[in-house]
Amino acid sequence: xxxxxxxxRKNVGKSTLFNRLTGRRISVxxxxxxxxxxxxxxxxxxxxxxxxxxxxxxxxxxxSDNLTSQINRQIDYGIKEADxxxxxxxxxxxxxxxDEEIAGRLRKANKRIILLVNKIDRNQDIGRxxxxxxxxxxxxFPISAEGGFGLGDVMETIHDNMPGTKTIRRTxxxxxxxxxxxxxxxxxxxxxMIKKDRAIVDERPGTTRDLVTAEFSFExxxxxxxxxxxxxxxxxxxxxxxxYAVVRSLRAINAADIAVLLFDVx
Ligand code: GDP
Ligand code: MG
Numbered sequence: 001x002x003x004x005x006x007x008x009r010k011n012v013g014k015s016t017l018f019n020r021l022t023g024r025r026i027s028v029x030x031x032x033x034x035x036x037x038x039x040x041x042x043x044x045x046x047x048x049x050x051x052x053x054x055x056x057x058x059x060x061x062x063x064s065d066n067l068t069s070q071i072n073r074q075i076d077y078g079i080k081e082a083d084x085x086x087x088x089x090x091x092x093x094x095x096x097x098x099d100e101e102i103a104g105r106l107r108k109a110n111k112r113i114i115l116l117v118n119k120i121d122r123n124q125d126i127g128r129x130x131x132x133x134x135x136x137x138x139x140x141f142p143i144s145a146e147g148g149f150g151l152g153d154v155m156e157t158i159h160d161n162m163p164g165t166k167t168i169r170r171t172x173x174x175x176x177x178x179x180x181x182x183x184x185x186x187x188x189x190x191x192x193m194i195k196k197d198r199a200i201v202d203e204r205p206g207t208t209r210d211l212v213t214a215e216f217s218f219e220x221x222x223x224x225x226x227x228x229x230x231x232x233x234x235x236x237x238x239x240x241x242x243x244y245a246v247v248r249s250l251r252a253i254n255a256a257d258i259a260v261l262l263f264d265v266x
Contacts, residue, residue, distance in 0.1 A: 002051040002162045005078040008088035009098040013118040017145035018055040079109040083163050091117040091128045103135040112161045116141050176225045177252045180262035190227045226252045
């Protein structure tokens with residue numbers, strides 16, 4: 001599944017765009033009071049292709065106007081995860097020094113960048129988008145996240161820039177995902193079920209841990225099992241690495257037929 005990540009400085013309209021594009025089709029809602037009221041991850045189907053949309057800003061409600069190191073990391077991890085980056089700027093305010101800084105970071109990454117000039121609410125404002133050609137991207141898309149103007153073109157462009165179509169192999173496998181807090185015994189359970197040391201994970205906090213997948217057969221049925229390596233309470237998630245670990249786990253849950261939730265009785 002392709003991943004599309006929304007980046008940009010605060011108040012440019014990232015969350016508005018996210019909500020507008022995901023609409024009611026959103027399949028994952030992550031709400032935890034005190035952290036952010038914004039949803040951060042949604043699945044979109046468009047003309048037979050599916051992609052994940054991630055609002056990086058939704059995760060840091062207190063992002064400042066200066067580009068703090070935390071936001072730098074947020075953007076860098078966002079880029080790493082992304083197949084396509086939606087870079088949002090504010091067409092009413094015009095070019096802002098932080099836009100230039102973000103643009104610099106994006107240019108270094110070898111990713112598809114789509115520059116969206118937001119808050120172009122009226123036809124006569126379209127010219128304002130030209131301010132942003134100075135950022136050096138191929139094309140500038142004037143949009144109104146609130147009004148919906150230009151979003152059809154954005155969806156088309158995302159669609160056209162999606163990474164090579166892989167035909168999804170329809171298997172008769174039953175997908176199982178193992179969930180539980182860190183150290184509840186998920187990896188041990190997986191190892192016992194498949195009887196080989198497949199689920200060895202690096203338990204150091206803060207390291208990127210990919211999902212561990214294994215396949216096995218039981219009584220004539222084929223299973224695929226995924227160890228999520230521990231879903232942390234999102235309010236404790238402070239680092240982008242962990243944020244994306246959570247995003248990956250949410251995806252695995254989406255794809256699963258059966259979710260096994262493991263508790264540590266001690
Ligand atoms: P974020 O910080 O980038 O997520 O920005 P938000 O989505 O929270 O939006 C910041 C402000 O800009 C809010 O007051 C929105 O209502 C406003 N806004 C977002 N999109 C548009 C738009 O297309 N036109 C106008 N006029 N305002 C917008
Ligand atoms: Mg936001």
